[in-house]
Amino acid sequence: CTKKSESVQYFDGLGRPIQSVAIKATPLGRDVVVPIEYDAKGRQAKSYLPVPQPGTANGAIYTNPLANAPSAGYGSEKIYAEKRYDDLFTTRVSQVVPAGTAWSQKPANMAYGTNAAGEVKKYEITTNWIEGRTDSGISFSASYAANQLMKTSVTDPDGNITTEFKNSKGQTILVRKNDGTQNVDTYYLYNEYGQL
Structure with missing residues (x-):
């Protein structure tokens, strides 16, 4: 039996990555997606945990990969780390909030x-x-x-x-x-x- 690993990365019109898909990466052959979001100033403010999907799209982009997060085992947990930026120096990080509902308070x-x-x-x-x-x-x-x-x-x-x-x-x-x-x-x- 030959095993292989395939992944696809999608970019927006500005050349920024917006989604990474690991094709059939779970033991059950389901895709794992990491969505990437940007704030109004074009900074990556949130870093999401990988979200297993209910099946595979064979490399196609997912329009709402976060919809499967609750049933994938995350429940209602906060599944992203967040960078908060300085108001004066727009690229300077002033706070990092970890993933997880309990950790987000620290x-x-x-x-x-x-x-x-x-x-x-x-x-x-x-x-x-x-x-x-x-x-x-x-x-x-x-x-x-x-x-x-x-x-x-x-x-x-x-x-x-x-x-x-x-x-x-x-x-x-x-x-x-x-x-x-x-x-x-x-x-x-x-x-x-x-x-x-």
């Missing part, structure tokens, strides 16, 4: 800004040539002045905060995790060639 929140003076230490790699070999070391020069680094903070559903600081080249300088009682810092250092 979103992850994002905050954006810049560093404060003294908030991030500035480490540098020093490289010397000693007896035909490279000798590298780490030195602490000072702390970054205010507004030198981009700061992105994510608060997870349990209230833990992860803050990432990046320089103007887009290199990660520091990832700081906080469990509500203490910071755990991981610094990233780059040599003169921009290598981590």
